[in-house]
Amino acid sequence: MSIGELAERAGVTxxxxxFYSDRGLLPEAGRSTGGHRRYAPEALGRLRLIRSLRTLDLPVPEVGRVLDREGALEDVIAGQLKELGSQLAALRWREAALQLLRDCTAEExxxxxxxxxxxxxxPSTAPMVRFWRQVLPxxxxxxxFSSIVEAAVPQPPADPTPAQVLAFARLHALTSEARLGHCRPESHCQGKDPAVLYDGLAEAYGLAAPDLRARARPYEGAALDCFVAAHARFHRTRDTPAFRSRLSGLLAxxxxxxxxxxWQLGAELSTSAEPTLGATDDWLRAALDSQVDQAAR
Structure with missing residues (x-):
């Protein structure tokens, strides 16, 4: 076929x-004596496939991958779906952000x-991860570190509300501009193994989680004992009433x-019923404070 015949049969110009020939997607079968392009019969099917792929907005290089390598279509589809998902997430974020700006006062x-x-x-969670690199030993x-960051860093909601956009933006600003005070751990970790503390805390938080989900008031029990034991091991001492009293003061x-x-902003972003690490830690501290107060009476 001549280039004109191929274009007519395929319904293109x-x-x-x-264009596709010059980019190597549509090989020529040869040239006429006058130097005009000639195409084999199978070029028609190939051209139709190219058009179908292009209607999906696949870039020309990706179309070339599909044509040249068997099985490449699945990889290309997966990549395009991932890219499209990112674009949709960005659009949903922009929509919620514009709604947030629309529905506020001029001062706000x-x-x-x-x-x-x-x-x-x-939105990116990179500032939150950097924040935890400063907070944790x-x-x-x-x-x-990975398990704490996974639990502590809230992911941007896939379909955010304007309130969630505001909470995430405030959390982004807080972690980007944070000037850490008492929450910096290095001073009390000097010469100690932080894994001893954080492994114990993870166990204590797991024990306390059902009580938080049930909205139970802080109380003495296995979760509190595990919480105090983790701190005692870290400080290389025993769990005694005197240590509990001292620990209560240190945590305060x-x-x-x-x-x-x-933690407040993280809770506003959470789409899970699971308590945050901050809420769990507060619950255990309250249980300890209550026990220490009762013992002092």
Whole structure:
């Protein structure tokens, strides 16, 4: 077939056929004595396949991968779905952000615009991860760091509400600009193994989680005993009434407004019924304080 015959049968322009030929997607069978392109019969099916792939907005290089390598179509589809999902997430975020700016006062709009403008689209959790690198001890094993970050860093909702956009933007600002105070751990971890503490805390949080889900009031029990035991092992001492009283005071001194704000905003972003690590830690501290107060009476 000539280039004109191929274009007519495929329902495209000669310019389109020439474009795909020049990019190596549509090989020529040869040239006429006058130098005009000639195509084999199978070129028609190949051209129709190219058109079908292009209607899915596949880039030309991706179309070439599909044509040249058997089985490449599945990889290309997976990649395009991932990219499309990212684009849709960005659009949903922008929509909620615009709604947030629309439904506020002029005074609020300036501050909200500043907060939202600092967040990438789609939003990234990188500032939160960097924040936890500062908060957690440097010598903490990678397995513990990963598990804590996974539990502590809220993911941006797939379909956020305007309120969630605001909470995420505030959390982004808090972790980007944080000036850490008592929540910095290195001073009380000097010469000690932080894994001893954080492994014990993970166990205590697991024991306390059912009580938090049931909205039970803080009380003495296995979760509190595990919580105190983790701190006692870390401080290389025994769990005694005197230690519990001292621990209650130490934990009160370590309270930090940055961390309080972090957990509050994280809870606003959470789409799970599971309590946050911050809420669980507060529950256990309250149980300890209550026990110490009763013992002092």
């Amino acid at each position: 000669v310019k389109t056929v020439r 709009r300036v501050d909200r615009l500043r907060l939202i403008g600092a967040v990438a689209t789609p 440097a010598r903490l094993p990678a397995r513990l 001194q370590s309270a930090d407004s940055v961390m309080d704000g972090y």
